[in-house]
Amino acid sequence: MDSTDDSKKGLLIVISGSSGVGKGSILKKVLGRRKNLKLSVSYTTRKPREGEVESKDYHFLDESEFLEIASKGEMLEYAKYCGNYYGTPLKALNEELNKGNNVILEIEVQGGEQVINKVEDVVSIFVLPPSLKELAKRLSKRALDSEEVISKRIAKSIQEINLSKRYKYVVINEYIDECASQILKIIDAETLKFPRMKSKIEEILKDE
Amino acid sequence: MDSTDDSKKGLLIVISGSSGVGKGSILKKVLGRRKNLKLSVSYTTRKPREGEVESKDYHFLDESEFLEIASKGEMLEYAKYCGNYYGTPLKALNEELNKGNNVILEIEVQGGEQVINKVEDVVSIFVLPPSLKELAKRLSKRALDSEEVISKRIAKSIQEINLSKRYKYVVINEYIDECASQILKIIDAETLKFPRMKSKIEEILKDE
Numbered sequence: 431m432d433s434t435d436d437s438k439k440g441l442l443i444v445i446s447g448s449s450g451v452g453k454g455s456i457l458k459k460v461l462g463r464r465k466n467l468k469l470s471v472s473y474t475t476r477k478p479r480e481g482e483v484e485s486k487d488y489h490f491l492d493e494s495e496f497l498e499i500a501s502k503g504e505m506l507e508y509a510k511y512c513g514n515y516y517g518t519p520l521k522a523l524n525e526e527l528n529k530g531n532n533v534i535l536e537i538e539v540q541g542g543e544q545v546i547n548k549v550e551d552v553v554s555i556f557v558l559p560p561s562l563k564e565l566a567k568r569l570s571k572r573a574l575d576s577e578e579v580i581s582k583r584i585a586k587s588i589q590e591i592n593l594s595k596r597y598k599y600v601v602i603n604e605y606i607d608e609c610a611s612q613i614l615k616i617i618d619a620e621t622l623k624f625p626r627m628k629s630k631i632e633e634i635l636k637d638e
Numbered sequence: 639m640d641s642t643d644d645s646k647k648g649l650l651i652v653i654s655g656s657s658g659v660g661k662g663s664i665l666k667k668v669l670g671r672r673k674n675l676k677l678s679v680s681y682t683t684r685k686p687r688e689g690e691v692e693s694k695d696y697h698f699l700d701e702s703e704f705l706e707i708a709s710k711g712e713m714l715e716y717a718k719y720c721g722n723y724y725g726t727p728l729k730a731l732n733e734e735l736n737k738g739n740n741v742i743l744e745i746e747v748q749g750g751e752q753v754i755n756k757v758e759d760v761v762s763i764f765v766l767p768p769s770l771k772e773l774a775k776r777l778s779k780r781a782l783d784s785e786e787v788i789s790k791r792i793a794k795s796i797q798e799i800n801l802s803k804r805y806k807y808v809v810i811n812e813y814i815d816e817c818a819s820q821i822l823k824i825i826d827a828e829t830l831k832f833p834r835m836k837s838k839i840e841e842i843l844k845d846e
Contacts, residue, residue: 438825479804485758489809516787518650524668550807556832557840558838558839558842560842561842561845561846562842562843562845580838581799588843589844592843594832594839595832597832598832599831599835600832600835600838600839601826601830601832602842607797610828612827615823615826615827615830616827616830618820618827619807619820619823619826619827619828620824620827622807622808622809622820622823622824623693623806623808624764624802624803624805624806624807624808625805627808630808631766631799631802631808631809634766634767634768634769634770634799634810635770635796635799637769637770637771
């Protein structure tokens, strides 16, 4: 991360949560609602799913390209998840933050932990399902996976939920609109913390 | 404060700000909007102003009564401000917090600092005027004080604003509805922090 401590710099927001909890749909609702809010586009070695667009959904790379970029230190974090690599481009991220934009990283818990350890004032949010039963139902509905894969994903989810204690905030995706609005409240509240308001306070005191 | 660490316990919220910034009007807007949100009623040795009601606006005491209660350790904080004592009743406060209610203390910065030093997870919010000019205008409009008193209050405000760095959050009261909504967002976001969500997470993990 950049070392410049500027109260005008944007917030870095990490959003993680159980696979199938609905992070993608929540983020669609969140992103349209604040104009200075951007989504970081990750590198991945996963093959594109139908409808996914290069540079919009992901930067799709093969493994050797991915590992070269990672080894040069050009990723904030990277991790292997379900057999594929995922990573966050560092330069693009810093550019957005320095413009004053708040940037959301949607990443799994392994990557989330790396960011939480590296970036002191990161706004980390963990999204939970209302229940494990409901999570199983949502995974079945997506019908992307077999029943065996779904069972494995639920087991993995339980492990992941146990890591939610590393996150600053926890939201429950029972109703998607409410969940999106809770995430927006967290972001708005974080921008009102003293260090981010410093330059405004100085302006007020100058204006006599 | 109580030592019981319970994720179901309410939030303690301290709101301070320059005299004349409009804290009273903001709080009226905030209090009606969440059902588990209460206002702590302070002790004071100040004489009641017109329309002020005992036990609703303040507990009005004479100086010897006030100092006796304070010396017994039955106030969370107390301070002398503009020649009068003000203090926060400890027992009533703990009762509300233990019921799970979020409690707002509207106190000046001397008392605010005491609470910030004593209560680790206090949600402290400082309310600023949009400018010192605007603050002077608001103080003149109230017409409670002479011009000399107003000048003194502005000087005091500048001192107080310099203490806003001790507070977690800073809001600017330019538009009262926006300011009230920012305070509500802060309170809502604080209830989504991990320690307060712990019991809900445990419920989700149990429900298999």
